[in-house]
Amino acid sequence: MSRSSSGFVAGLTAVALAAVGFLAYQASANVPDQLGKDRPEASASSSKTPAEKSDPKALPAESGSGARVVYALDSDRVWLVGSRNKVQRTFEVTPSTVDPLPGKYAVTSRSGTITGSDGVPIEHVVRFANNEGVAIGFSAAVDGSTASPDPEKKTGGIRESRADGSAMWKFAEIGRPVIVVP
Incomplete structure (x- = not known):
């Protein structure tokens, strides 16, 4: 050569x-337009803090600051966090068949009582995202059930107990930040 x-x-x-x-x-x-520019970075389980590894109820480190709702996809857990970064409540949820993408959102709409996309009567609906053409939000079944959704249907309802749904309803007003972490 x-x-x-x-x-x-x-x-x-x-x-x-x-x-x-x-x-x-x-x-x-x-980053997709609906996520905004300041989405939290995905973190592998190996990058969790020692507190997160030892306590699955620990607020994820990469979940922002200020008053917000935090939803962790991997652990199917929600935290309601007050303005001084103090966890007011945490609870497990049953995910829908369509997950929101990790990122920063805000509560966009709420409904007191409606019929969910799966045909179940639900209450305290707090919507914050769309993915695959499906509205995604937290809700509680009026009958208190938290059964897993039919995997053949595209649904966006993240189910909570009625007590947790009531707490979410009181906390998550329109515009409240919702941070979704992996």
């Missing part, structure tokens, strides 16, 4: 590496 050919190959390699680096940067910065 001539000296000019090897220089050309080296130049092409440098351009290819720069292109791959740029595309990787673009992919990491590509």
Whole structure:
């Protein structure tokens, strides 16, 4: 190979590496519009703090600050957090078949009593996201059930007990931040 050919190959390699680096940067910065620009970063379980590893009820470290609702997808748990970052209540939920993407949202609408997308009468509906064309929010079945949804149907209702649904209803007013973490 001539000296000019090897220089050309080296130049092409440098351009290819720069292109791959740029595309990787673009992919990491590509956040869907509904999530906003300040989404919490995904964290692997190995990056959890010692408190999170020892106490599954511990508020996730990467969940923002101030008064907010925090929903952890991996543990199916919710925290209602007051303005001084003090957890007011935490509880387990039954997820829907369509999860929200990790990110920062806000409560967009509420309904006192309606029929859920699965046909179950529900109350204290607090909506905050859309994914795959499905509205996603917290709710409690009027009969108190928290059965897993039919995996064949696209549903967005994250089910709570009636007591937890009542607490969410009182806490999560329109505009309240909802932080979804992995």
